[in-house]
Amino acid sequence: MPQAPIFQASRATQPTQPMLLCFNEELSSATRLAQAANLTMSRVERHRFPDGEIKLSLPDTLPPQVVIFRTLNDPNEKLIELLLLAQTARTLGATHLTLVAPYLAYMRQDIAFHPGEAISQRIVGQFLAGLFDALITVDPHLHRVASLQEAVPVAHAVVLSGAPLLSDWIAARRQHPLLIGPDEESAQWVAKAAERHGFDHAVCRKHRHGDRAVDVALPDMSVAGRQVVLLDDVASTGHTVARAAQLLLGAGAASVDVAVTHALFADDALQVMQNAGVGEVWSTDCIAHPSNVVSMTNAFAAALTQSHASPA
Ligand code: R5P
Helix, strand or coil, X not given: CCCCCCCCCCCCXXXXXXXXXXXXXXXXXXXXXXXXXXXXXXXXXXXXXXXXXXXXXXXXXXXCEEEEECCCCCHHHHHHHHHHHHHHHHHCCCCEEEEEEXXXXXXXXXXXXXXXXXXXXXXXHHHHHHHCXXXXXXXXXXXXXCCHHHHCCCCEEEEECCHHHHHHHHHCCCCCCEEEXXXXXXXXXXXXXXXXXXXXXXXXXXXXXXXXXXXXXXXXXXXXXXXXXXXXXXXXXCHHHHHHHHHHHHCCCCEEEEEEEEECCCCCHHHHHHHCCCCCEEEECCCCCCCEEECCHHHHHHXXXXXXXXXX
């Protein structure tokens, strides 16, 4: 039997204009998005109890269409917040919930690589699909599945890409660059970025032994004298691009820069890359970081405008 909310305050008249909800850490990106997409905006207040539990507070009345902006790096606590937030939003008047998650976590573990491993992509995907009607994200790490909806079975799923914008950034700064993907999985993003400006491109082969231990083999081509840009969806510890950069410089590349959609950059990742000889590091603003050079705001606004015109 459906449960009624335990506490029902008398509510103000329900607003009609779609509203964007955000957390304090993402206030500036969310404000830019709300302005670009013509959404009202409100901040979710969070209280952390001494024992670590959290309490969220939302506006007491929500419009039917609500957008939640939350990038999912460092995801574990954020997933609990999304659970509390989405379920509360529905009791406060929201009937169509869109999650804008610039970075979508847990997409890399898409199979059990060893017997007994949790297939996190499927589990987290189903969890999010149970909370939201629509999802907009950027370059999710979909390798063995063909579409975002296979991983996150929401009614309406939109995949944006940072690769074309990173390609424009590179084109304005490097002469005839050679785009290299540090592993086979990067081929989709490298091809997309290369196609936009007719750049030469190729991918390495990678074998991972552990979180910070990878072997990389360069593609069979000359890189001598080339301005190389290593391009990928994500760098985490930085060891993948660092190893590729060392090999490229050893093979005579004139320079090696790095362009990634998602600057996860755990711990000393930036230092690891720089120690390997990487020059510039460029990223989109999907995860806030000093390396951000490309903004996804307009792409999110366009996707939202479209989905609000025809909610699934
Ligand atoms: C996975 O295949 C991704 O595309 C990245 O190559 C990977 O996550 C990079 O990890 P790390 O920076 O820790 O080597």
